[in-house]
Amino acid sequence: xNKLVLSAACLYMLLCSLPTLxxxxxxxxxxxxxxxxxxxxxxxxxxxxxxxxxxxxxMAKGTGAALKDGMDGNADVVFVHDxxxxxxxxxxxxxxxxxxxxxxxxxxVGPAADPAGIKGAASAVEAMQRIAAAKAPxxxxxxxxxxxxxxxxxxxxxxxxxxxxxxxxxxxxxxxSIGQGMGEAxxxxxxxxxxxxxxxxxxxxxxxxxxxxxxxxxxxxxxxMLKNPYGVIPVNPAKFSKVKFDLADTFAKWLVSERGxxxxxxxxxxxxxxxxxxxx
Amino acid sequence: xxxxxxSLLAALHMIWSLDPEMxxxxxxxxxxxxxxxxIASVLGVPLGFLIAVRQFRSKRAVITVLNTLLALPTxxxxxxxxxxxxxxxxxxxxxxxxxxxxxxxGQIILILPWVATLTMAAVSRIDERYRNTALTLGATGLHAAxxxxxxxxxxxxxxxxxxxxRVIAEIGIAMMLGGNIKGFTxxxxxxxALEHNKGEFVLAVALGIVLLTVSLLMNIxxxxxxxxxGANR
Amino acid sequence: MSLFALQxxxxxxxxxxxxxxxxxxxxxxxxxxxxxxxxxGKTTLLHILGFLQPPVRGEIRFKxxxxxxxxxxxxxxxxxxxxxxxxxxxxxxxxxxxxxxxxRMRGVPTRQRRKIAESCLDRVGMHPFAFxxxxxxxxxxxxxxxxxxxxxxxxxxxLFDEPTASVDAENQAVIERLIQDIRKEKGITVIFATHKxxxxxxxxxxxxxxxxxxxxxxxxxxxxxxxxxxxxDRTVCRVGGKIELDVAARHSGPARVFIKPEGIxxxxxxxxxxxxxxxxxxxxxxxxxxxxxxxxxxLDVGVLLRTLLSREEAVRSGILVGDxxxxxxxxxxxxxxx
Numbered sequence: 009x010n011k012l013v014l015s016a017a018c019l020y021m022l023l024c025s026l027p028t029l030x031x032x033x034x035x036x037x038x039x040x041x042x043x044x045x046x047x048x049x050x051x052x053x054x055x056x057x058x059x060x061x062x063x064x065x066x067m068a069k070g071t072g073a074a075l076k077d078g079m080d081g082n083a084d085v086v087f088v089h090d091x092x093x094x095x096x097x098x099x100x101x102x103x104x105x106x107x108x109x110x111x112x113x114x115x116x117v118g119p120a121a122d123p124a125g126i127k128g129a130a131s132a133v134e135a136m137q138r139i140a141a142a143k144a145p146x147x148x149x150x151x152x153x154x155x156x157x158x159x160x161x162x163x164x165x166x167x168x169x170x171x172x173x174x175x176x177x178x179x180x181x182x183x184x185s186i187g188q189g190m191g192e193a194x195x196x197x198x199x200x201x202x203x204x205x206x207x208x209x210x211x212x213x214x215x216x217x218x219x220x221x222x223x224x225x226x227x228x229x230x231x232x233m234l235k236n237p238y239g240v241i242p243v244n245p246a247k248f249s250k251v252k253f254d255l256a257d258t259f260a261k262w263l264v265s266e267r268g269x270x271x272x273x274x275x276x277x278x279x280x281x282x283x284x285x286x287x288x
Numbered sequence: 289x290x291x292x293x294x295s296l297l298a299a300l301h302m303i304w305s306l307d308p309e310m311x312x313x314x315x316x317x318x319x320x321x322x323x324x325x326x327i328a329s330v331l332g333v334p335l336g337f338l339i340a341v342r343q344f345r346s347k348r349a350v351i352t353v354l355n356t357l358l359a360l361p362t363x364x365x366x367x368x369x370x371x372x373x374x375x376x377x378x379x380x381x382x383x384x385x386x387x388x389x390x391x392x393x394g395q396i397i398l399i400l401p402w403v404a405t406l407t408m409a410a411v412s413r414i415d416e417r418y419r420n421t422a423l424t425l426g427a428t429g430l431h432a433a434x435x436x437x438x439x440x441x442x443x444x445x446x447x448x449x450x451x452x453x454r455v456i457a458e459i460g461i462a463m464m465l466g467g468n469i470k471g472f473t474x475x476x477x478x479x480x481a482l483e484h485n486k487g488e489f490v491l492a493v494a495l496g497i498v499l500l501t502v503s504l505l506m507n508i509x510x511x512x513x514x515x516x517x518g519a520n521r
Numbered sequence: 522m523s524l525f526a527l528q529x530x531x532x533x534x535x536x537x538x539x540x541x542x543x544x545x546x547x548x549x550x551x552x553x554x555x556x557x558x559x560x561x562g563k564t565t566l567l568h569i570l571g572f573l574q575p576p577v578r579g580e581i582r583f584k585x586x587x588x589x590x591x592x593x594x595x596x597x598x599x600x601x602x603x604x605x606x607x608x609x610x611x612x613x614x615x616x617x618x619x620x621x622x623x624x625r626m627r628g629v630p631t632r633q634r635r636k637i638a639e640s641c642l643d644r645v646g647m648h649p650f651a652f653x654x655x656x657x658x659x660x661x662x663x664x665x666x667x668x669x670x671x672x673x674x675x676x677x678x679x680l681f682d683e684p685t686a687s688v689d690a691e692n693q694a695v696i697e698r699l700i701q702d703i704r705k706e707k708g709i710t711v712i713f714a715t716h717k718x719x720x721x722x723x724x725x726x727x728x729x730x731x732x733x734x735x736x737x738x739x740x741x742x743x744x745x746x747x748x749x750x751x752x753x754d755r756t757v758c759r760v761g762g763k764i765e766l767d768v769a770a771r772h773s774g775p776a777r778v779f780i781k782p783e784g785i786x787x788x789x790x791x792x793x794x795x796x797x798x799x800x801x802x803x804x805x806x807x808x809x810x811x812x813x814x815x816x817x818x819x820l821d822v823g824v825l826l827r828t829l830l831s832r833e834e835a836v837r838s839g840i841l842v843g844d845x846x847x848x849x850x851x852x853x854x855x856x857x858x859x
Contacts, residue, residue: 069485076487080291150470152486184386185470187482188463196467199375199385417610420573424604425623426674429592439613 034063035255038075038083040154041189042112043238044068046209046282051275056262062255070189072152078102078241081248085256089154089238103241104253107260110272110283111237114158116228117194117211118144118203126203132231133165140168143182145202147193148175150185154236159205162233198223207236209282216278237286240264263287299494309471310491314498317476320388320466321456324395329448332400336407336447337437341419351408357401362394362460369394369465386467391475394461399451406450410443411436442514449506456502522585524549524678524710525570530579532565532734540565540576540734547712549677552704554725555714562734563714564607567680570712571604600627603676607683607714609667611655616647616666619655623674641669645699661692668699679703681713685720700724722812743780743827749773749857758855761824764802766855776857784854785828787818789838793847801847809835809842822848 043049044066053064067077071090077083079102086103088094097103116126116135124142126135139146149156160174169177176183186196190210197204204224214222240263242256262268269285276282302310339350372378373385373393384390414436422432437444459477466473468482476495483492525547532540540562547553555563568574569581575590582588583598603623612619620638629637642648645665650658658666664684671679684700685693701724704711715721721728730737732744747760749770757765758778768778793801808819816835820826826848830838840846 070487073485073487079487151482152488184467184472187468187470187474187478187485192467196386201375415610417606417608418612420568420604421606421610421612422622422626423573423599424571424602425670426596426600426603426626427622428596428626431626435612 033061033255034065035084035252035259036065036067036082037085037087037259038067038069038073038077039087040071040074040089041068041191042089042155042207042209043087045189045191045213046112046207046277047213048209048272048275048283052268052271055271056259056268059267060258060262062258064259070149070151070153071157075102078243081243081251083243084251084253085240085242085259087238087240089236090157091237091239093157094239094241097241101244102247104244104257105260106239106241107264108286108288109238109240109263110269110285110287111235112283113208113229114155114205114234114236115208115211115226116203117197117206117224118227119201119223120225120227122227124203126228129228132162132228132233135228136162137166137168139203140166140176140178145182145184145197145200147197147200147202147204148183148185149190149193149205150175150187151189153190155190155205155207158234158236162205165233194222194224203227209277212277212280212282238283295489295493298490299497302490302494303497307494310494310498312471313474313476313479313495316388316472316474317456317499318502320391320395320462320475321452324392324399324455325448325452327392328396328399328403328451331396332403332451333407333444333447335400336404336409337411337433339404340408340411341433341436351405354401354405354408358405360398360401362398362458363464365394365397366461366464369397369461373465385465386469386473388466388473390465391462391473394465395455395458398458398461399454402454403447403451406447407440407444410440410447413443414439442510445513446510449510452506453503457499522549523547523582524584526582526585527569528580528582530569530576530581532562532569532574532576534565538734540569542566542579542736545729545736547710549710550708551727552700552711552725553713554721554728555712555731556716556718556721556728557731557737558716561731563731564682565734566731567604567682567712567714570678571602571680572598573604600674601676602678602680603671603674604680604682605664605667605671605684607686608660609663609670611658611663611666613656614654615652616642616655616658617651619666620670620673623670627674638669638673641673642666644672645669646695661688661696664688664692664696665699668696672703676709678710678712681711683714683716685715685717697724718812718817719810737779743782745778745780745824747776747778749776758857761822764823766850767852768855768857770857779856780826780850781854781856782817782826782828784851785820785826786849786851787820787828787830787838787840788847788849789840790845790847792838796849801849804846804848806840806842806844806846809840820846820848 049066057063067083071088071093074086074088075093075097078086078097094106098106116132118126124139124144126138129135129138148159163170163174163176171177175185184196184200186193190206191214193204194206194210194214211226240260242253242260243251245251245253264287269287272283272285273281339347369390370385373382373390374380375385384393418436418439419432422435427435457477459481462475463478463481466475466478468474468478476499480492480495483489523546527542527545530540530542531538555566557563569576572588572595580587588598612622617638620641621634624634624637639648639651642651645668647662647665647669650662650666655666681700684696688696697720700711700713703709713724737744745760747758749756749758749768749772751770751773756768756770758768758770758776759765760778766778766780770776788796788801802822804820804822806818807821810817812829814832816830816832818828818830820828
């Protein structure tokens with residue numbers, strides 16, 4: 009009998025101690041696939057842990073799903089790149105404040121032969137227009153991600169007739185909405201020898217970070233409309249009492265601090281800077 | 289709970305109002321599942337039948353291989369077929385990758401071992417006297433085989449329905465080989481995964497309801513068939 | 522012409538020899554009973570005769586032609602011989618469709634098929650069941666439908682495996698009468714396996730005895746274990762401790778010996794007085810049963826033996842059940858089996 013009580017007590021202590029140990033200084037962050045896939049988080053989060061003793065658990069998904077996590081109280085902080093929706097998120101009271109952290113940029117990737125001739129295009133919008141005119145294969149993420157949101161903005165800026173989902177109306181046979189991540193979209197474009205709007209980080213990973221060489225090249229870059237600003241938002245404790253606001257806010261403030269900005273700026277992917285610290 | 293209720297109501301409304309996007313996805317799913325099941329059955333039922341009735345030296349080895357293939361994960365099949373159909377693969381010139389046909393090819397590989405082994409099991413259960421009785425009554429070998437197949441028909445039907453259930457609920461192959469292209473290769477499962485990824489639930493819930501309904505219908509068909517002919521056995 | 526002629530036929534299942542037949546000839550138009558205990562090889566032999574299972578060795582002639590065990594030629598042969606199983610299996614459909622099956626395989630047109638099937642069902646008294654699911658029938662009914670199904674094929678030879686072993690007494694009588702009719706009216710050769718001697722006596726003109734996969738003399742029961750003793754003037758086999766029978770044997774030692782019922786003589790005490798008692802053994806009559814036109818007698822002479830008497834013999838000797846008798850053996854009554 010004594011043994012039973014003793015082992016029960018041991019088990020109880022074990023059960024109690026494990027979560028407290030782990031829960032102590034851990035926050036959950038929902039973010040976009042691009043921050044994780046680019047390797048930035050692997051570089052940044054250990055530095056943050058060193059400075060503050062806070063562990064960040066990362067759930068990487070599309071911007072839409074990441075924001076949804078915040079709206080459902082499933083994450084303590086969101087780190088995404090879709091300014092309009094981020095603002096709406098804060099306005100509706102799901103987040104306390106949006107901190108502008110950094111930006112990277114989008115590029116248009118395509119076959120070196122550039123069948124739609126977008127290399128000399130005056131703007132990103134014109135490049136998109138030329139792709140549509142040539143009916144060259146174009147791969148859309150189609151997953152409500154930040155990249156997809158940017159693609160929709162570009163289409164809207166063209167003079168093309170669009171569908172409700174902001175895709176070209178005349179899309180038969182060349183416009184592929186695949187509803188998958190950036191990596192899958194890049195592979196898909198390579199198979200179809202098509203164009204794809206990509207974030208530079210993922211592209212560099214595929215181009216230089218793999219054993220199998222990636223065929224497609226950057227055919228258009230540098231337009232202001234291709235800038236991709238990232239924001240971090242702690243989830244509002246007034247909405248969800250269980251979120252760890254203090255820790256989340258520490259994280260957000262650390263990102264925009266001099267130290268955080270310096271860490272972001274020093275991250276290089278395959279020898280190339282990827283994110284540009286831009287806190288205001 | 290309220291959140292789930294809301295999604296459920298919106299989903300039911302979507303089904304009721306014959307939302308074209310949703311029904312096209314259902315159509316694509318049924319289309320690829322139907323053809324993969326059909327072709328896998330045409331190949332797998334006779335294969336399973338032959339293995340069950342014939343005696344040959346490597347029979348055990350063949351059964352072992354089939355049983356191993358039962359455990360083949362969909363992503364392995366996806367990768368394997370991808371390697372063949374990719375532009376740089378052996379059959380790249382066919383341009384089959386990211387088409388419904390590519391999904392069908394992958395799904396056939398997935399369920400062929402299922403159809404064959406389940407058919408084999410169903411036929412093995414049939415009494416040997418059926419064959420002997422047919423033969424002594426003057427049947428040819430082929431007709432005697434048909435008698436055995438006829439007696440095993442519910443087992444074979446169950447095998448085919450199980451295979452259909454497997455492919456229609458399968459996602460790995462549909463995603464890797466079909467590419468989840470909107471309005472072309474987007475199936476119920478890939479659409480549901482995408483909607484979840486997007487943080488949207490209405491379409492996913494609606495498709496989930498359709499998927500369950502299809503499974504339910506298939507099983508009712510099976511039960512009815514067995515009930516009509518099998519109740520007195 | 523012989524219908525079947527088997528020579529040096531041997532069947533092996535799972536490494537065990539289950540049937541060895543050196544020579545067997547069956548004539549057309551005759552009814553044969555295959556007698557023997559369970560597991561003696563009756564079913565195995567019927568499957569060979571029905572061209573359903575080739576023997577591992579040996580030659581079979583059907584109508585003086587050697588049987589080639591190839592699917593193509595077998596089908597033609599099978600259309601002349603049909604087997605009715607001990608537990609016949611019905612196809613999962615109606616009774617009528619079951620009976621029509623053989624005709625359908627022979628390409629008989631639908632209308633004619635229906636007519637033949639119905640008349641065959643009529644013959645076995647199962648016509649009212651024509652549209653019932655065949656799986657709902659009882660054992661006896663199934664047996665009768667199976668006979669109709671076989672009859673519909675109008676075979677030259679019908680093989681029955683224990684046709685009455687698993688049916689009730691009423692159906693047993695019906696089936697026995699059917700088998701008799703089939704032979705008499707249609708002139709079909711009937712070969713049936715049974716373990717019932719009376720049934721064999723009632724239905725068969727000829728009896729074939731099987732024991733442990735071999736042909737034995739009639740009365741497989743008269744098989745005894747004994748010891749062969751080789752002397753200078755005669756060789757005997759000693760059974761049951763004291764009985765010594767003359768045998769022809771090459772080796773001494775333990776052996777199985779078969780005693781032919783025809784070689785056993787029974788004498789009443791009175792009859793024995795007139796004979797030299799030297800070669801007679803005392804015994805007792807345990808049982809007498811009518812078997813066809815003969816009388817089977819079960820004797821206890823230290824071991825149990827069966828013998829057959831004609832009615833006249835029985836009357837002449839005046840033996841009754843329970844009597845003490847004297848038993849004698851013909852010189853060739855005992856044969857070493859192995």
